[in-house]
Amino acid sequence: MLPFSYALRNLFRDPSRLLQTVGGSAVVVLLLIAAVALNQGMDSVLSASGSSQNVILLGKGSEESIERSEVGIDAESAAATSISGLKEILGVTAISGEITYQAPIRTASGVEEQALLRGVFETALLVHETVRLTEGAFPGPGEVMVGHLAHRKLGVTQKDLAIGKSLYFGDSEITISGQFTAPGTVLESEIWFDRNDLASLTQRDSLSSITLRLAEGDIDDVELFTFQRNDLELASIREDLYYQKLSLFYEPIKIMTWVTAALVAAGAIFGGLNTLYAAFAARIKEMATLQSIGYTRTALFISLIQESLLATLSGTLIAFILAWLFLDGQTVPFSVGTFTLTLTPGVIFTGLITGVLLGSLGTLPPAIRCLLPSLPKALRSH
Amino acid sequence: MNPLISIKSVSKTFSKGNTTIKPLENLSLDVPRGEFLSLMGPSGSGKTTLLNLIAGIDSPTSGEILIDGRDIAHLSRTELTKWRSVHVGYIFQLYHLVPILSAYENIELPLLLGKLSKAERKEKILAALDLVGLGDRADHRPSELSGGQEQRVAIARAIVHDPDLLVADEPTGDLDRDSADSILTLLNTLATEHEKTIVMVTHDPKASAAAHRTMQLEKGRLVEESRTPLSSLS
Numbered sequence: 302m303l304p305f306s307y308a309l310r311n312l313f314r315d316p317s318r319l320l321q322t323v324g325g326s327a328v329v330v331l332l333l334i335a336a337v338a339l340n341q342g343m344d345s346v347l348s349a350s351g352s353s354q355n356v357i358l359l360g361k362g363s364e365e366s367i368e369r370s371e372v373g374i375d376a377e378s379a380a381a382t383s384i385s386g387l388k389e390i391l392g393v394t395a396i397s398g399e400i401t402y403q404a405p406i407r408t409a410s411g412v413e414e415q416a417l418l419r420g421v422f423e424t425a426l427l428v429h430e431t432v433r434l435t436e437g438a439f440p441g442p443g444e445v446m447v448g449h450l451a452h453r454k455l456g457v458t459q460k461d462l463a464i465g466k467s468l469y470f471g472d473s474e475i476t477i478s479g480q481f482t483a484p485g486t487v488l489e490s491e492i493w494f495d496r497n498d499l500a501s502l503t504q505r506d507s508l509s510s511i512t513l514r515l516a517e518g519d520i521d522d523v524e525l526f527t528f529q530r531n532d533l534e535l536a537s538i539r540e541d542l543y544y545q546k547l548s549l550f551y552e553p554i555k556i557m558t559w560v561t562a563a564l565v566a567a568g569a570i571f572g573g574l575n576t577l578y579a580a581f582a583a584r585i586k587e588m589a590t591l592q593s594i595g596y597t598r599t600a601l602f603i604s605l606i607q608e609s610l611l612a613t614l615s616g617t618l619i620a621f622i623l624a625w626l627f628l629d630g631q632t633v634p635f636s637v638g639t640f641t642l643t644l645t646p647g648v649i650f651t652g653l654i655t656g657v658l659l660g661s662l663g664t665l666p667p668a669i670r671c672l673l674p675s676l677p678k679a680l681r682s683h
Numbered sequence: 684m685n686p687l688i689s690i691k692s693v694s695k696t697f698s699k700g701n702t703t704i705k706p707l708e709n710l711s712l713d714v715p716r717g718e719f720l721s722l723m724g725p726s727g728s729g730k731t732t733l734l735n736l737i738a739g740i741d742s743p744t745s746g747e748i749l750i751d752g753r754d755i756a757h758l759s760r761t762e763l764t765k766w767r768s769v770h771v772g773y774i775f776q777l778y779h780l781v782p783i784l785s786a787y788e789n790i791e792l793p794l795l796l797g798k799l800s801k802a803e804r805k806e807k808i809l810a811a812l813d814l815v816g817l818g819d820r821a822d823h824r825p826s827e828l829s830g831g832q833e834q835r836v837a838i839a840r841a842i843v844h845d846p847d848l849l850v851a852d853e854p855t856g857d858l859d860r861d862s863a864d865s866i867l868t869l870l871n872t873l874a875t876e877h878e879k880t881i882v883m884v885t886h887d888p889k890a891s892a893a894a895h896r897t898m899q900l901e902k903g904r905l906v907e908e909s910r911t912p913l914s915s916l917s
Contacts, residue, residue, distance in 0.1 A: 302795075303795070304795065307781075307783075307784070310783045310784075311783060314782075314783060586779065587779070587781060590773075590775070590779040590781075591781075591792070592764055593738070593740055593767060593771075593773045594767070594768065594773070594792055594793050594796075594840070595764055595765065595767050595768020595769070595793060595796050596764070596768075596792075596796065597761055597764050597765070598760075598761075598764075675741070676735075676740045676741065676760075677731075677732075677735050677740055677741050680740070680775070680779075
């Protein structure tokens with residue numbers, strides 16, 4: 302076996318080639334890390350947003366989108382009295398009729414951006430158990446409370462959404478009365494209005510949905526209600542399943558992320574392979590000399606693998622550092638919320654495997670080209 | 684006494700497209716242990732092919748190649764590689780030193796294939812460096828050495844693991860006269876005083892004169908043999 306120092310020193314034979322290989326693998330690994338983190342972040346925020354204990358009642362035919370759904374206001378009281386097994390907290394039934402709406406909101410600094418608005422009463426806190434009011438008060442008339450990540454959706458700073466600041470819906474001024482968290486869920490990017498206010502601002506006389514929290518009851522009880530009260534034209538879906546379906550809606554975006562990452566990575570891989578080809582081709586005679594001394598092709602192949610692994614794993618390390626500095630913890634807004642990019646063990650493992658595969662599989666074609674020719678022919682090469 | 688090298692009816696055939704080339708045809712040759720043999724001949728006469736067969740770099744199409752009684756003609760590529768690591772030292776025209784390694788490390792390469800300790804390796808490398816007269820150049824890289832010095836390092840690398848057989852392909856072809864003479868003297872010393880069997884390919888009659896015996900090849904056959912008078916060798 303050739304000493305490891307041989308592989309190490311070979312790396313620095315041609316600094317520009319080393320730079321290309323390390324840079325190329327850093328780009329590939331960084332792209333894959335970003336793609337995995339992006340998709341995992343989106344999946345995780347959507348899966349955390351729904352609870353299997355919650356059931357959403359929507360207008361029949363609008364099961365795909367809460368925003369397009371319309372439910373009569375009287376359906377809320379009918380559901381509360383007719384469905385058995387709903388959770389009760391301090392004598393209050395955990396049921397929340399809500400208006401969900403997307404509309405441009407302007408901040409006091411003049412920034413106007415599409416925002417996720419939810420019109421609720423305080424009972425919303427009984428069904429959305431992840432929501433915690435961290436500062437201020439639940440919104441009354443003329444007020445809103447903002448999610449911890451709503452500023453990312455609006456593209457402003459957190460200070461712009463401080464308590465006491467104003468927001469504008471059309472010409473109407475609303476004051477921020479509170480701030481809330483709902484860790485890891487899409488709710489955290491929303492702006493919650495008093496339900497009557499939002500109904501009036503959006504000129505609606507109906508709800509978008511009703512969310513129920515089950516105690517000992519199950520979805521069958523809710524479905525029975527929707528059949529019995531056919532006149533209300535309701536459909537039911539478990540909240541976690543709703544977000545699962547929503548996740549499928551984003552599948553094309555995820556595929557596009559992978560395709561883009563794969564295309565850029567392919568370019569970097571071909572560039573890297575080309576560099577390795579050039580680096581190894583220049584050493585065909587040296588490899589042949591080492592074989593004439595008595596080194597087997599396996600020993601030389603291992604040394605070449607060590608060499609390229611050193612380069613690609615250095616690139617991987619650089620990618621991890623860049624990802625840690627510029628990706629980890631970054632929040633990314635999307636149409637129904639905001640998610641956080643996190644360097645989870647899964648993301649790091651993917652990056653590491655990519656680095657190892659680049660170094661090992663990427664070495665195969667140039668190494669074969671370098672070691673396959675007959676020894677007399679290789680010794681004569683230039 | 685049995686010869687170290689015994690070649691019996693060896694032929695080598697290459698195919699290039701539809702053409703068949705026969706660089707060696709039914710060649711037989713014995714080389715006694717400790718002999719310094721020179722192979723001469725015009726380009727394409729088959730001398731390098733013969734050298735590669737003797738060194739186990741290539742295999743013949745037919746015939747036997749016995750080195751110290753072992754037929755290497757039918758060994759696999761891996762078996763030949765392992766055989767070379769023990770029995771052969773190869774000296775190239777252009778030295779073929781690894782540029783990123785020092786003279787010491789280049790010479791150490793064959794020893795790393797064995798089971799010697801670091802101290803044992805050091806002892807052998809320093810002895811080889813002294814033998815080729817480069818005791819003070821151990822830490823130099825090939826780029827810091829002259830052509831003659833590089834070839835001396837290459838010779839030290841070829842002999843450090845104490846093989847019976849040294850093969851040299853135009854070892855003085857890239858050197859000036861003075862350097863060439865000193866290399867030839869060194870090779871002659873290795874054969875005469877250290878009982879190494881040396882087979883050298885050369886175009887240079889002066890280089891050939893340093894060998895004990897010269898054989899002329901033409902179109903893959905041995906056509907002439909001459910012995911160098913002992914008086915001119917000294």
